[in-house]
Amino acid sequence: MPSLKDLKNRIASVQSTRKITSAMKMVAASKLRRAQEQAEAARPFAERMGRMLASLAANQQGGGDGPKLMTGTGSDQVHLLVVMTADRGLCGAFNSSIVREARRQIQRLQAEGKTVKVLTVGRKGRDQLRRDYAPLLVHSFEEVGRRRLSFADADAIAAKVLEMYDAGEYDVASIVFNRFKSAISQIVTVQQIVPFAVPETAGEAASAEAGPVYEFEPDEEQILAELLPRNLAIQVYRALLENAASEQGARMTAMDNATRNAGDMISKLTITYNRTRQAYITKELIEIISGAEAV
Amino acid sequence: MADKVEFELVSPEKLLASQPVDMVVVPGAEGDFGVLAGHAPMISTVRPGIIEVHDGDRVVNRVFVAGGFAEVTATRCTVLAEQAVPVTEIDRAKAEQELKDLNEDLADAKTDAERQQVEAKLAVAQAKVDAVSSGASAH
Numbered sequence: 001m002p003s004l005k006d007l008k009n010r011i012a013s014v015q016s017t018r019k020i021t022s023a024m025k026m027v028a029a030s031k032l033r034r035a036q037e038q039a040e041a042a043r044p045f046a047e048r049m050g051r052m053l054a055s056l057a058a059n060q061q062g063g064g065d066g067p068k069l070m071t072g073t074g075s076d077q078v079h080l081l082v083v084m085t086a087d088r089g090l091c092g093a094f095n096s097s098i099v100r101e102a103r104r105q106i107q108r109l110q111a112e113g114k115t116v117k118v119l120t121v122g123r124k125g126r127d128q129l130r131r132d133y134a135p136l137l138v139h140s141f142e143e144v145g146r147r148r149l150s151f152a153d154a155d156a157i158a159a160k161v162l163e164m165y166d167a168g169e170y171d172v173a174s175i176v177f178n179r180f181k182s183a184i185s186q187i188v189t190v191q192q193i194v195p196f197a198v199p200e201t202a203g204e205a206a207s208a209e210a211g212p213v214y215e216f217e218p219d220e221e222q223i224l225a226e227l228l229p230r231n232l233a234i235q236v237y238r239a240l241l242e243n244a245a246s247e248q249g250a251r252m253t254a255m256d257n258a259t260r261n262a263g264d265m266i267s268k269l270t271i272t273y274n275r276t277r278q279a280y281i282t283k284e285l286i287e288i289i290s291g292a293e294a295v
Numbered sequence: 296m297a298d299k300v301e302f303e304l305v306s307p308e309k310l311l312a313s314q315p316v317d318m319v320v321v322p323g324a325e326g327d328f329g330v331l332a333g334h335a336p337m338i339s340t341v342r343p344g345i346i347e348v349h350d351g352d353r354v355v356n357r358v359f360v361a362g363g364f365a366e367v368t369a370t371r372c373t374v375l376a377e378q379a380v381p382v383t384e385i386d387r388a389k390a391e392q393e394l395k396d397l398n399e400d401l402a403d404a405k406t407d408a409e410r411q412q413v414e415a416k417l418a419v420a421q422a423k424v425d426a427v428s429s430g431a432s433a434h
Contacts, residue, residue: 218324
């Protein structure tokens, strides 16, 4: 039976925990709004880029071999997984669901006899994957966009991915990240970024609707050669933004639950506290009365 | 007045401009080109330089871009810029400092790859400084 003082202390500590979680929830909510706005702002660029690529690809069709980034190396022996997680925890299942998916991919690829390399973005992913797959980790980025996610961050990651590709260190690259659906629902997504796959339908739609035959300046291949690395950076940027929004969403939900649980716990503890106090009073009264009777 | 072109300037971080204009002059990789309504469809790379937006006979807006791509159709001119700053917002001292730093970096660069990277940055910084100086003389 805990003493009154113990109970009082516990109630006080749960109360301060609740204050922290509710503050974190509010911070996450405002960060989420900002992240969402940023994701929204990045959309037009990605859209236009996609449109341009589609029309280029439509022109390229039948043109034989394109740049290596588009056609691939001709083999798919070595896979690179870019695993994007958060730097910090306390955001529910956000990090572990990404890591779980990454593990599944690694196991699947290894079962197929492929070589897997892992590049992590975010400290949590690195820490969790290092336990089982330390030899596979080739590089990791941390503290990405701590203040505000900028395109330069994405560019740095994309540059690393490209550098490895040019050095022939892998054949196929995919990113694992959380796609933001809503504040309470994030979907773990695996997206192939290298070689770049033009969505079939998009290509057809573009060629059907765009109609005009473009002139290229300088020539097509050179533009494509410049556009593809850009596109890679954009894909990475988009994934980072989605991930950032998802992280804040997941944290908001997690902290909301924690606040609610703390509230429940406080009311339960308060009831126990009151019961114990009454029991003490009753006990003391009995002692006084029985003492008086004995005289 | 003749028809207008829908001019769009987008950077990865936001949509910077989206408005109908009379003419835009874009610094293409193989020379500046002006886009009027009814331009032949074309896709071009953009070198670091200034995009000029014309309305009537006047230049209404000058924006510095650090390279990117331009897609032109008969009714639309879309510029995807990696970095875009209105010329009036460039800090001249800062740009010149950057240029100086990069020149030093170039001297320090050891490998060819490193040198290439610095040179690319240098071109951007140079264009930025040029942009400010030309802007200053125009006013």
